[in-house]
Amino acid sequence: MTTYWNLVPVGLLQGFLFAIVALGIMMPFRFLNFPDITSEGAFPLGGSVAAALLANGVDPVSATVIAAGCGLLAGFATAMTHLYLRLNSLLCGVLVVTGLFSINIRIMGKPNTALFSFGDIYGLVLGNFGDAIGARVVLVGGIAIAMSGAMLWFLRTQTGLALRAVGASPSMARAQGIAVSFYTILGVGLAGACAAVAGALTAQNQAFADVNMGLGVLVNGLASLILGEQIVGRGSLLRQLSAPLVGALVYFQIINLALAFGLEPSDLKLLTAVFVFVMLAIAGRFRRER
Secondary structure, X not given: OHHHHHHHHHHHHHHHHHHHHHHHXXXXXXXXXXXXXXXXXXXXXXXXXXXXXXXXXXOHHHHHXXXXXHHHHHHHHHHHHHHHHOOOHHHHHHHHHHXXXXXXXXXXXXXXXXXXXXXXXXXXXXXXXXXXXXXXXXXXXXXXXXXXXXXXXXXXXXXXXXXXXXXXXXXXXXXXXXXXXHHXXXXXXXXXXXXXXXXXXXXXXXXXEEOOOOOOHHHHHHHHHHHHHHHHOOOOHHHHHHHHHHHHHHHHHHHHHHHHOOOOHHHHHHHHHHHHHHHXXXXXXXXXXX
16 A cells, blocks of 8 residues: 555646546537547647747746647637538547647657756746645646636636537527537637646646657546546536546546556556446446436
């Protein structure tokens, strides 16, 4: 158990980072009924943009905000391709993610960028405590909670209600005069922005960005979201927005527990796949029983 306790802070930090990803994944899946995998490409896009900007002297906060803007554009691209070319949303996501791989290399000028000699948002905000993992957990946790709170506020506004109406019934929303295309593009764009923020924070945390850093992000985010929904439920908007946060924290502690008991790191992908399968089966069984 000593190994596990040593991994707890790392798991908390990873959990909060992936809570932001899961928050973005939830937006199209749950609020728009729009299956989407753009987060798999927006995550490394955020890391690549932040790394390139930091390496060129841009301050960490601006680099993170610009990375979020690029993720927003990636989401826009997926939604607009689906709406105007009439392609399947998953296929649109695949095309955007594939294209972003080359774009990320162009942005950084190479497949990866080391950031050890550049400042980051942790050192900027935390000062002398920037290298302390406990302080980083508090900072990233605060960002994740703040983003969840902002999303809760947004979804209760008139714009947010219109976006949710589009997900509930596009035909009914259209009949009420709601611009379905606009709100679909907005929702998928916000999802991409969330994933890009997580990518930018992750790149600064690990001090490097790589074009392959998005592999498995979607599955981990989905696992966190599904687990969180099983724990806190989906009976209210607050519960829905709490699910990614709770699920990600619990999920990464489960991963750490598996590692502490001797699971090989190379087996984590298989563990994640099995875990998602089991959680989906449980959720489906629960719905049938109801």
